[in-house]
Amino acid sequence: MRILPALILLGLAGLAVGCATPLSTMQTAKTLAPGQVQVTGSMGVFVPVGTLASVVDVGIDQGLEAKRAIEEDRPYALTEEDQQRLLTAGLALALAPPGVNPELMVRVGLLDGFDVGGRYNGNALRFDGKVRLAHGGPGPRRSYDLALGLGVSKYLFSGAVMDVLEVVQLGDFSRTDVEVPLYLSAEYGDVFKLYGAPKYVFSHTRLDAQLVDFSQQGKPVTGFDASLPSTVNSHFVGSTVGFAVGYKYVHFYAELTGGYVFCNPHVFGQKRDLGG
Template sequence: MRSLPVLLLLGLASVTVGCATPLSTMQTAKTLSPGQVQVTGSMGVFVPVGTLVDVVDVGIDQGREARDAIEEGRPYNLSEEDQQRLLTAGIALVVAPPGVNPELMVRVGIVDGLDLGGRFSGNSLRFDGKVRLAHGGEAKNRSYDLALGLGVSKHLFSGAVLDVLEVVQLGDFNRFDVEVPLYLSAEYGDVFKLYGAPKYVYSHTRMDPQLVDFSQQGAPVTGFDVSLPTSVSSHFVGSTVGFALGYRYVHIYAELTGGYVICKPDLFGAKRNLGGVTFQPSIGLAFRSPGARPPASAAPAAPGTVAPPSI
């Protein structure tokens, strides 16, 4: 049996991917023209505000307890409740740590009103589609669009810790996300775009069965429950707001995604609240190919001329 610190490290490493997920949008509601391609490289910073606030609060409370114990000349002992708070705060911080998420996205217009895309974010692959629901305003050199999207992500597991310890095979983990965004945007010519995207994301991670069995055997050795759940689910509800600035086929994107993560697994003998308020600011650079031109036969004839008959 491994020592408790190693077992905890394994558990935390396994559920680190259970509740955090890339949240960027980097697209407007306007669908690409058939055959049109857009490539976007972006960088986002994941900031779990709720988790960070909880960690700071626990640290402040325990600092006061330690100071009072020293001033009163009594030993400083953690109560069971304080131990649970510290453990939960530490787990939450490891599960959803602040960090930078690089992404590369490629989108292609399929038919009028529908485009499809794929995105690679270092530890996951995401495929999605976007269907136009409403479009208008072209006569005034601006457009307003509404579209509904659906995305599915598959996470790629790798990590030196689990490989070195040779306790589990990483292929035995299974993580997927389902995202449903509603895109709204206004585009002013080829220069400025303003967009928003309320979204819901469901995430589900199935743990490695061998690791779950291994953790359940730890109680007789460690003296307390260190068991891991067979699966972890989380829910994100929030929205993205952003803008793009550029000209014709090149635009710089800047956006902010904010919302609330709900994630309450049974972990180490108790139900842990690992969610909270989350923000992710992102910036990106998008390159878009020219849209398909109308066929020559569809072009209007010049004034005073007669169009040749079609053959």
């Protein structure tokens, strides 16, 4: 019967918009001078280390259990608890798989100590502002800066991807991210920049009402609870560290972001930890 796999696919498609979050920084704490413009192109690589570790851990446990079953000459069967662990681990990996993410950012200085920017990464628009909190250093060739930022991202969804399933027409998805980073940086002339950015990101996703209603219709037919929540919230806490090398107007940036995503929606019949 097609309804069960269709429900699972729709559930993955719907939840996928609610947990993965772009985390690039690609800027220092130094604000742009009024009228100054900065254009940045980047390519990010996302690796869900915690989720991958959970999947491997579940796989190892089941491999050992299967080995013991063979040695003891007894049937190998998954317990209900093991089935739920496997489902949760698989969902977490499906919702935040490894991948690459191109991005374009444009920033402009508005006032002394304040600049704004916008960025586009293919599926979201992000606008942010940054205000200088402190600036110092031994001279114009070496400076240290501290700044506070506030960013809002709006995701651009299309029902076309969901419509391929030919089950239900979807299109009413909404996701908004609010990001609060604290920028710290040191600049050494026009050649080298070192920066960091501890950050908190709150994500709120509202799933399509048709999808939520449709997901609740499968259990009487299939016996499998594929119900989905109407909203999904997630929280990211982490930090970026990076450096830039170049001269005057052109610099090459490299950065690494690490942290933890807290995402615990009630999906497929129970509350699941899809963070990592």
